[in-house]
Amino acid sequence: MTRAVLLFHLFCLVLLGASFPARAAMEIQVVGGSAKQIAVAMVPFQVAPGQPEPNLTQIVASDLERSGQFKLVSTSGTQQPVSPAQVAYGLWRDRGADAMLVGQVAALPGGRFEVRFHLLDVIKQTQLAAFSYKITDGQWRATAHRIADVVYEKLTGIPGAFGSRIAYVQKQGKRYELRVADADGQNPRTVVRSVEPVISPRFSPDGARIAYVSFEDKKPIVYVQSLRDGSRRKVAAFKGSNSAPAWAPGGQRLAVVLTRDEASQIYLINADGSGLSRLTRSGSIDTEPVFSPDGQSIYFTSDRGGSPQIYRVAASGGEAVRVSFSGSYNVSPSISPDGRHLAYISREDGRFSVKLQELASGQTRVLTDTARDESPSFAPNGQAVLYATVQGGRGVLGTVTMDGQTRARLSESGVDAREPAWGR
Secondary structure, three states, X not given: OOHHHHHHHXXXXXXXXXXXXXXXXXXXXXXXXXXOOEEEEEOOOEOOOOOOOOOHHHHHHHHHHHHOOEEXXXXXXXXXXXXXXXXXHHHHHHOXXXXXXXXXXXXXXXXXXXXXXXXXXXXXXXXXXXXXXXXXXXXXXXXXXXXXXXXXXXXXOOXXXXXXXXXXXXXXXXXXXXXXXXXXXXXXXXXXXXXXXXXXXXXXXXXXXXXXXXXXXXXXXXXXXXXXXXOEEEEEOOOOOEEEEEEOOOOOEEEEEEOOOOOOEEEEEEOOOOOOEEOOOOOOOXXXXXEOXXXXXXXXEXXXXXXXXXXXXXXXXXXXXXXXXXXXXXXXXXXXXXXXXXXXEEEEOOEXXXXXXXXXXXXXXXXXXXXXXXXXXXXXOOOEEEEEEEEOOEEEEEEEEOOOOEEEEEEOOOOXXXXXXXXX
């Protein structure tokens, strides 16, 4: 059953818990790549005694490969420089490298490490970036993601998103968990533990809070929970159903879907639960709201035209305008950070796939080759879409680049993963 169906019916119960460390992380499989990739030679950093595994260059390489924008040049059988002065640029140019990364890790007192790295332009024989970080072993993976972000931005001109986080709901046996993890599925921790489904997690714009729906009081209630200390508050606990939270860009308000007056309608409410106001008045099912990046509009799913489609309404209220026209069933809108693209789930020939629509022209294209996709969510840099699908009879997470050429699967053995959201 797709997330859209879950949101339309919303029949689930939730038992909440505190934040728990997660025992396992996801495995990654990458398929495809951009037609024009940047060739990068990543020389393994000089290691320090007692440093964590895997090494930094392995994590950075995995990040870059997952983006589809880079191909890695083999560094075996040749010099292993740790600084720009040791680099023979002609050798690496002959190997086809456009850029290269060199560095080293040094042990510091108290179990800390100093990480130094240099990003070099092999063709121009110049340095593009150089940084030094003093870290603990607990900051190991975060530092690797930071390095990957530097490489990505310097070589593409676009900020990286490897240091961002994802949220998702997973099921193992009869247990459900709302997890927050690094963008590559590593370092997961459990925010909510349940014996019934949890749905609709959404990061706040600053990434410090997460909104979700709970049935712990025998009815659907929207909660906002701090990811720093685990504290939470009820934001929408009105009569009937309270569901589908979506953050406004400033993080001070949310859009929620309530049935307090009639069929599912969209309301605005402050993040502390005050200031409720009704936005839509269609008498149909209006659900799955999402704010535009400038906060001026809200995109949502509605069956007001007879079948589910995507509509847009001003955040101040007014007449809704239909946005999706390709196909008879389109749900679960997500807006790119630059406001130029709309991703949603489209049903065609019985297949539920992620579709991308350019809002200015209305042109659309299918990004995925799977048949049971749900819950698309843009990366913070707008260069990829996170979604859930079914593979081998169980739910897995996937990412796909905007050109549809590179797809990655994030999966954990023996569990179903659904309801993903990408945050800062």
